[in-house]
Amino acid sequence: MTSATTMTTALDPVRRERLMSLAHEVSFEAGTRLFEEGRRADRFWIVRTGTIALDLRVPGRRPAVIETLGHGELIGWSWHFPPHIWQLGGEAASPVRAWEFDAAAVLALCDEDPEFGRAIALWVGRVVAQRLHASRIRLLDLYAPYGSGGVE
Numbered sequence: 001m002t003s004a005t006t007m008t009t010a011l012d013p014v015r016r017e018r019l020m021s022l023a024h025e026v027s028f029e030a031g032t033r034l035f036e037e038g039r040r041a042d043r044f045w046i047v048r049t050g051t052i053a054l055d056l057r058v059p060g061r062r063p064a065v066i067e068t069l070g071h072g073e074l075i076g077w078s079w080h081f082p083p084h085i086w087q088l089g090g091e092a093a094s095p096v097r098a099w100e101f102d103a104a105a106v107l108a109l110c111d112e113d114p115e116f117g118r119a120i121a122l123w124v125g126r127v128v129a130q131r132l133h134a135s136r137i138r139l140l141d142l143y144a145p146y147g148s149g150g151v152e
Helices: 013-020 103-112 114-143
Strands: 024-028 033-035 043-049 052-056 064-069 089-092 096-102
Touching: 013 103, 013 114, 043 103, 052 114, 064 114, 096 103, 103 114
Parallel strands: none
Antiparallel strands: 024 096, 033 089, 043 096, 052 064, 052 089
């Protein structure tokens, strides 16, 4: 995780407070599937405690864990981009406490306040870029003959 991908550093206090006004607390037991690749993305989470493993279906194999995320990290970005379909799956790797957000409510707030919407879009965009990089490295480590080789 880079500091630019956490809500507390990506959003100023006023925008963070606006977003948090839409949050409600949830908890998940270890092993709970939060979302499945290919299904409708209608919510997202920010982890308070615990860890969530992001995984990718691989034909003929068990899902490959791409990244494990924890405190302060955004879980889910597919809600922000049409067609709003999860690109990865997610499972609680340990007991998790998180803030959950209804995507439609957040997107409506983004439409109402373009500056808020821009801040959210930049935050989510940074997360997507970081996750894409992590996915590439993990898949090379798992499936390439010589792994990632540490090359970026």
